[in-house]
Amino acid sequence: MTALEAVAVHLPPVARPIEELGEELGLSDRQVKLFRRFHGLDQVRLDPDGDLTDLLEGAATALTALRGREHRVRYVLHARSMPIAAPYPHNPLHELLGRLGLEHARAFTVTHHACAGSLLAIDVAGRLLAAEPDPEALALILAGEKTFTRDARLVPETALFGEGAAACLVRAEGERDRVLSYAVDLRGEFDGRLAEDPDLLARYQRDYPDAVVGVMRAALDEAGETWDSIRLLLPHNVNQVSWKRICRTVGLPLDRVVLENVPAVGHSFTADVFLNHHTATTRGLLHPGDRYLVAAAGLGATFAAMVLQH
Structure with missing residues (x-):
């Protein structure tokens, strides 16, 4: 039964109040007040100095359960909401593999489920690991994206996007999660x-x-x-x-x-x-x-x- 081995998060250091974001996005005072008073938003975490590779690396390096077990990782999945994350031929996920010592792993993006993609990634990782002969094999799921366009910063009248990131180790069988x-x-x-x-x-x-x-x-x-x-x-x-x-x-x-x-x-x-x-x-x-x-x-x-x- 698919299990989450460990979860780590990375929150960028910059916290921007929604009033500042509203001004940049051209929102009216009424729209900003709607977000704060009605939707309960206050601030958004952003990393203006780092790129997507840096963001995901922050989450992966916080995952202490990964250290010393890199050789067990068979798959690396980036659960992504946006269909495009970087201009061709830049590939943040494969650049990250080199930084983490995971060049041997099969890496790919899980998309088309938008912000529900993390659940799809867990399901896919579990299915792949179930077919692995090694019961100690692991999959690494990475989640987090840059707010690099207006569509990636705002859902009208609903939400403002931030740049929090996470990493999760998955195994085919486990006693918790x-x-x-x-x-x-x-x-x-x-x-x-x-x-x-x-x-x-x-x-x-x-x-x-x-x-x-x-x-x-x-x-x-x-x-x-x-x-x-x-x-x-x-x-x-x-x-x-x-x-x-x-x-x-x-x-x-x-x-x-x-x-x-x-x-x-x-x-x-x-x-x-x-x-x-x-x-x-x-x-x-x-x-x-x-x-x-x-x-x-x-x-x-x-x-x-x-x-x-x-």
């Missing part, structure tokens, strides 16, 4: 640029809560769990108000949802799941045997959820 289920709902009718299509944005915002709840319920059902049996919900960090509404709908108390990274970090693409996992474990919110639910949505649109056992 075992994957019990994985559910995905692909909704191609929402493909398009929300910033330029008000009707598409309105339809996406209307259907978003039901789609998120639906895929979470599917993951719970597959794992044989209920809202009462899970210890925590680890959401993606788009904003606080949408998760508060969803929790009211399903009857899940807010003290069982990790939301503290929303105002402090910003929506960090596919890294959100791992950032919140790191927060939950370092704060002692999960105990051995606890079941927990993770959920994410990616523009395009993909809704995904996964149940794990700590």
Whole structure:
């Protein structure tokens, strides 16, 4: 059963208040107030001096469980939201392999699920490792991206992106953080640029809560769990108000949802799941045997959820 061996995060040193970002993005005062007062955003972590390779390296070097086990890594996956991350022929992922001593590993990008891509990467890594003859084989998942365009900085009326990064070691079998289920709902009718299509944005915002709840319920059902049996919900960090509404709908108390990274970090693409996992474990919110639910949505649109056992 696929298991998360270890998770590490890297938060860039610069914290920009959303008012500064709003001015750069041409947002009105009303739009900025909406983000702060209604959505619960405060600041966004950014690394103005580093590139994508530096960002991912920060997360990988923080992963102490990787040290001395580099030879066990068979696969390196970059879970990426944006289809393009760097101009050709620059390849940040393969440059990183050289810095980490992982040139022997097979490396590739997992995309097309946008910000839900980290859950897809866990599933793909588990499937690949299950076919490996060596039970000690590992996969390294990297998550995090640069906010290098306007589309990579803003989801209209919803979220502001940050540059938090994460690294996760995965193995085919393990005793902790075992994957019990994985559910995905692909909704191609929402493909398009929300910033330029008000009707598409309105339809996406209307259907978003039901789609998120639906895929979470599917993951719970597959794992044989209920809202009462899970210890925590680890959401993606788009904003606080949408998760508060969803929790009211399903009857899940807010003290069982990790939301503290929303105002402090910003929506960090596919890294959100791992950032919140790191927060939950370092704060002692999960105990051995606890079941927990993770959920994410990616523009395009993909809704995904996964149940794990700590």
